[in-house]
Amino acid sequence: MNTTFRALMGACAFAALATAATSETITVATVNNGDMIRMQGLMEDFYAKHPDIQVEWVTLEENVLRQRVTQDVATKGGQFDVMTIGTYEVPIWGERGWLVSLDDLPAEYDVDDILPAIRGGLTVDGHLYAAPFYGESSMVMYRTDLMEAAGLEMPDAPTWDFIKQAAAAMTDKDNEVYGICLRGKAGWGENMAFLSAMANSYGAKWFDMDWKPQFDSEAWAATLNDYLDLMTNYGPPGASGNGFNENLALFQTGKCGMWIDATVAASFVTNPNDSQVADKVGFALAPDNGLGKRGNWLWAWNLGIPAGTKNEAAAKTFVEWATSKDYTALVASKEGWANVPPGTRTSLYENPEYQKVPFAQMTLESINAADPQNPTVDEVPYVGVQFVAIPEFQGIGTAVGQQFSAALAGQVTAEQALKNAQMLTEREMMKAGYIK
Amino acid sequence: MARSVSTQRKLVTTVFAWAIGIAIFFPILWTILTSFKTEAAAIADPPVWFNFHWTLENYATVQERSNYFRHFMNSVIISGGSTLLGLIIAVPAAWAMAFVPARRTKDVLMWMLSTKMLPPVGVLVPIYLLFRDLGLLDTRIGLVIVLTLINLPIIVWMLYTYFKEIPGEILEAARMDGATLRSEIIHVLTPMAIPGMASTVLLNIILAWNEAFWTLNLTAAKAAPLTAFIASYSSPEGLFYAKLSAASTMAIAPILIMGWFSQKQLVRGLTFGAVK
Numbered sequence: 040m041n042t043t044f045r046a047l048m049g050a051c052a053f054a055a056l057a058t059a060a061t062s063e064t065i066t067v068a069t070v071n072n073g074d075m076i077r078m079q080g081l082m083e084d085f086y087a088k089h090p091d092i093q094v095e096w097v098t099l100e101e102n103v104l105r106q107r108v109t110q111d112v113a114t115k116g117g118q119f120d121v122m123t124i125g126t127y128e129v130p131i132w133g134e135r136g137w138l139v140s141l142d143d144l145p146a147e148y149d150v151d152d153i154l155p156a157i158r159g160g161l162t163v164d165g166h167l168y169a170a171p172f173y174g175e176s177s178m179v180m181y182r183t184d185l186m187e188a189a190g191l192e193m194p195d196a197p198t199w200d201f202i203k204q205a206a207a208a209m210t211d212k213d214n215e216v217y218g219i220c221l222r223g224k225a226g227w228g229e230n231m232a233f234l235s236a237m238a239n240s241y242g243a244k245w246f247d248m249d250w251k252p253q254f255d256s257e258a259w260a261a262t263l264n265d266y267l268d269l270m271t272n273y274g275p276p277g278a279s280g281n282g283f284n285e286n287l288a289l290f291q292t293g294k295c296g297m298w299i300d301a302t303v304a305a306s307f308v309t310n311p312n313d314s315q316v317a318d319k320v321g322f323a324l325a326p327d328n329g330l331g332k333r334g335n336w337l338w339a340w341n342l343g344i345p346a347g348t349k350n351e352a353a354a355k356t357f358v359e360w361a362t363s364k365d366y367t368a369l370v371a372s373k374e375g376w377a378n379v380p381p382g383t384r385t386s387l388y389e390n391p392e393y394q395k396v397p398f399a400q401m402t403l404e405s406i407n408a409a410d411p412q413n414p415t416v417d418e419v420p421y422v423g424v425q426f427v428a429i430p431e432f433q434g435i436g437t438a439v440g441q442q443f444s445a446a447l448a449g450q451v452t453a454e455q456a457l458k459n460a461q462m463l464t465e466r467e468m469m470k471a472g473y474i475k
Numbered sequence: 476m477a478r479s480v481s482t483q484r485k486l487v488t489t490v491f492a493w494a495i496g497i498a499i500f501f502p503i504l505w506t507i508l509t510s511f512k513t514e515a516a517a518i519a520d521p522p523v524w525f526n527f528h529w530t531l532e533n534y535a536t537v538q539e540r541s542n543y544f545r546h547f548m549n550s551v552i553i554s555g556g557s558t559l560l561g562l563i564i565a566v567p568a569a570w571a572m573a574f575v576p577a578r579r580t581k582d583v584l585m586w587m588l589s590t591k592m593l594p595p596v597g598v599l600v601p602i603y604l605l606f607r608d609l610g611l612l613d614t615r616i617g618l619v620i621v622l623t624l625i626n627l628p629i630i631v632w633m634l635y636t637y638f639k640e641i642p643g644e645i646l647e648a649a650r651m652d653g654a655t656l657r658s659e660i661i662h663v664l665t666p667m668a669i670p671g672m673a674s675t676v677l678l679n680i681i682l683a684w685n686e687a688f689w690t691l692n693l694t695a696a697k698a699a700p701l702t703a704f705i706a707s708y709s710s711p712e713g714l715f716y717a718k719l720s721a722a723s724t725m726a727i728a729p730i731l732i733m734g735w736f737s738q739k740q741l742v743r744g745l746t747f748g749a750v751k
Contacts, residue, residue: 066696071710076540095696100709103691110692114600116607118695228711283712288518291714303712313515313714 063353064093065120068108070101070340073306074173074380075123077370078361084369085360092353101228112137112345120354124169124343126160126411130428132343133161133168139344139351140166141358148359152384154403157339160411160422169341170362173303174382176405177236177335179323180290180308181297182316185209185216195401199240199265199326199334202297206273209296218273220295221266224282225444227436232336232425233299234443235436238262240327240334242416245427245464250420250473252464254439254457263443263453270447279448291315299325301338302405305398306377322401324408330416336425337409339382382406431471438463503727509720510534517717533721541704543725550700550729552615553690554683557622558676561630564623565675569634570660574643584635587628595625595688606693613695621693622683629682630675637671638664673740677733684730701726 069075079096086093097119099107108122112132124132132138144150150158150167157174161167179197186193189208194201206218222233235245243258253259270278273296275289283300287307290298291314298304311317325335342358344351360366367387370379377396379387387393388403414424421427426436439460446456468474508524509517516527537543572580602621603612611617641664649663665672687702694703708715708722734741 068695071707071715072712079540097695097699097703098707099691099703100706101711103706103709107692110599110603114603114607116603116612118612284710284714287714288520291515292518292520294520301712307713312513315515 062091062093063350064095065350065353065357066095066097066118067121067123067342067357068097068099068104068111068119069123070104071098072303072340073378075340077374077378078172078366081366081369081373084366085357088360089353089356092356094357115345115347117345117347117349119345120348120350121357122343122345123172123340126157126337126339126341127423127426127428127432129161129169129341129343130163130422131430133163133166137346138168139346139348139355140168141170141344141355142166144170144355144359148363149386152364152386154383154385154406156337156406156409156411157383160337160339161341169343170358171339171341171383172362173380174337174339174406175302176337176382176402176409177233177300177325178302178305178401178405179297179299179325180304181205181321181323182209182293182295182319183321184319185296186321193321193323196324196333197326199328202299202326203265203269206269206297210273215294216296217275217289217294218296219269220275220281220286220289220298221270221278222282222286222300223270223274223278223444223447224280224285225437225440226282227426227433227440229282229440230444230447231436231440232338234262234266234440235425236325236336237266237334239332239415239424240325240330241265242328242330242332244415244417244419246419246421246468246473248418248420250468252461252468254461254464259457260453263446263457266443267446267453279444299334302382302398302402305402309397322398324401324405332414332416333408335405335409337406337411338425429471429473431467431473435464435467438467503731506720506723506727509717510724512717512720514714514717517720518714533717534725536718537708537721537725541707541722543704546699546701546704546726547729549615549698550684550702550726553618553622553698553700554680556615556619557626557683558679560619560623561627561679562672562676565627565630565634566660566665566672568631569638570664572631572635573638573641574646584632587631591625591628599692602689603692612693613698615698617693618690618698618700621689622686625686625689626679626682630679633675633678634668634671637668637675640671641667670740670743673737674743677737677741681730681734 075098082094104123105125105128108119108124109128110116111118112122129138153171154174157171158167161169161171179193179202181193186205186209189205191205191208193205202219208218210216210218222230224230238244238259241258241262243256243262244253247253275281275294281289283304286295286298286300287304289295290308293316305322308314308320309317325333327333342361344354344358348354362383364384364386367379367384371392376393379393381387381399381402388399393399409424411422411424421429426432442451442456442459445451446453451459465474510533511529511531512523512527513530513532516523572584606612606617611620645667646659646663649659654663685702687706690700690702691706694700705719705722705726708719
């Protein structure tokens with residue numbers, strides 16, 4: 040008995056060693072958001088299907104992650120095998136050959152099922168360079184009770200004029216209820232994400248076909264003046280410091296009548312554990328001005344594989360699993376349909392179970408309303424709805440965002456902010472060689 | 476009369492000192508309190524102080540999601556290793572500068588300190604490339620080296636200041652008694668400079684423990700210390716303040732406790748030689 044037991048133990052130890060020796064470890068860099076964290080908790084399914092692959096996670100705050108992965112991919116540091124990257128990075132990195140093409144994904148992965156708007160943003164010269172994990176647009180979230188009390192009814196596709204009218208009617212500053220909450224914090228992914236998308240609906244654009252900045256246009260003046268007017272009269276105090284989280288806190292504590300921001304916020308504001316207004320929230324498309332473009336953005340967090348990784352096959356296996364239909368079904372079975380990563384696959388929105396989620400339809404319509412290839416009323420030389428997919432944009436976008444945030448704080452006039460934005464953008468574009 | 480003025484002054488000074496102390500400690504206290512709140516209570520307006528539903532849920536979530544012990548061990552090894560390596564280099568350097576000064580010693584000291592004035596991001600890419608080529612990315616030894624180099628000027632300066640306070644005659648007497656250079660440093664100088672060395676060690680450990688630029692940029696999964704552990708709980712899209720606070724509390728607790736217990740040595744060392 041003793042000998043048998045020892046032999047068994049020895050065999051187990053040998054098997055464990057052999058498994059460890061043959062398993063491949065990949066390092067995945069990712070952001071700290073609910074969907075990504077949920078995936079880390081569901082890895083048992085991946086290990087069961089692929090016992091030869093181990094996954095190490097590096098979870099970072101969005102801006103830190105962006106800097107870390109950019110530095111690593113540009114220097115070929117080789118620290119990560121899979122990177123979570125946004126729709127801003129994919130076209131730039133794909134064009135430079137920094138990412139492994141995902142054209143050879145198997146038929147059962149069903150690439151054609153990916154929402155066309157999202158897939159378009161991840162494709163360069165016909166090659167897919169990243170697989171979308173979750174996608175988002177922006178939309179209007181509003182308090183149904185306050186809207187009703189104001190005697191108004193939110194249309195599914197409101198105009199900016201209606202938003203202004205509703206903001207005025209819902210504002211009750213004595214009771215700390217503000218008609219509208221919008222991003223004011225400076226940054227290319229903060230206030231400029233909102234303002235660039237809003238500008239698109241006003242017929243404004245960042246650059247003309249010769250890459251000349253357009254902040255001296257009437258359309259930009261109208262955009263900024265209306266934004267400042269809304270926020271000054273009906274927005275919360277100190278709005279120039281408000282980003283997504285600050286506005287989320289205001290909305291959840293009942294202090295905002297309307298909030299125009301990422302569709303992902305819908306699951307937070309309707310969660311009764313965190314939100315005091317969970318059962319009083321309605322959704323509508325981002326507003327327009329009747330010019331054919333709405334003021335909503337398009338963003339996706341995607342999984343890309345850096346060129347030169349030593350574990351390309353294992354990395355591809357992981358990307359395929361994490362962005363597959365099966366993974367969606369796995370999340371639904373463990374955590375419910377409301378927690379499935381949204382905004383990537385057509386089949387998800389055709390699923391009758393998912394259609395029961397209150398914000399599902401509006402999220403899909405918002406995503407479909409955005410077109411990163413043709414984001415503006417007039418033709419432009421760039422791709423991207425709330426950003427311009429050129430490497431210089433991060434710096435320029437943040438500098439312009441600082442000007443507009445200063446205008447919201449009352450430190451400069453709208454006119455001066457636009458003049459400064461035009462000047463600094465011209466200077467940077469000249470330095471980068473886009474204009475002479 | 477004089478006695479009453481003195482008492483009044485003492486009272487004012489005490490109140491003032493407590494006010495400053497509380498102001499400095501307040502963010503830490505608030506972080507600790509928030510770590511015991513629910514996410515909804517963490518964003519409550521007006522803020523709730525103590526009257527909330529206390530929960531350990533955030534700690535449980537953090538513990539379940541992250542490998543705290545691995546990050547903790549990395550922090551211990553990186554801060555301990557860089558302090559030890561720093562001392563091995565700095566003690567002889569400070570001895571030479573304090574007891575055998577050359578014409579340019581002061582200039583050398585100033586030059587060493589000037590390296591602290593360079594913004595770290597200015598040398599990020601060269602160091603990253605060097606680490607990549609030497610295979611030091613995401614290794615503890617790589618971080619021990621880089622943190623040693625970063626904190627070395629401070630260690631040398633502190634030790635130099637303490638050594639200068641020690642009368643040279645004592646070392647001369649040791650030499651006359653036949654002590655070698657090695658035993659002079661180990662058996663005579665070091666015991667006399669213990670308070671100063673202790674505070675240097677403590678300060679260096681604290682600096683290395685809290686260093687977040689290099690530890691975030693040069694690590695990925697294997698060598699990431701507690702700074703990376705905290706960074707993984709920060710999110711611009713989602714209110715996870717309570718979980719972030721729990722992660723922060725877990726990260727600062729060891730160094731806070733160490734500082735608490737060693738505050739006497741720390742203060743004694745930092746004020747060493749200040750009063751003649």
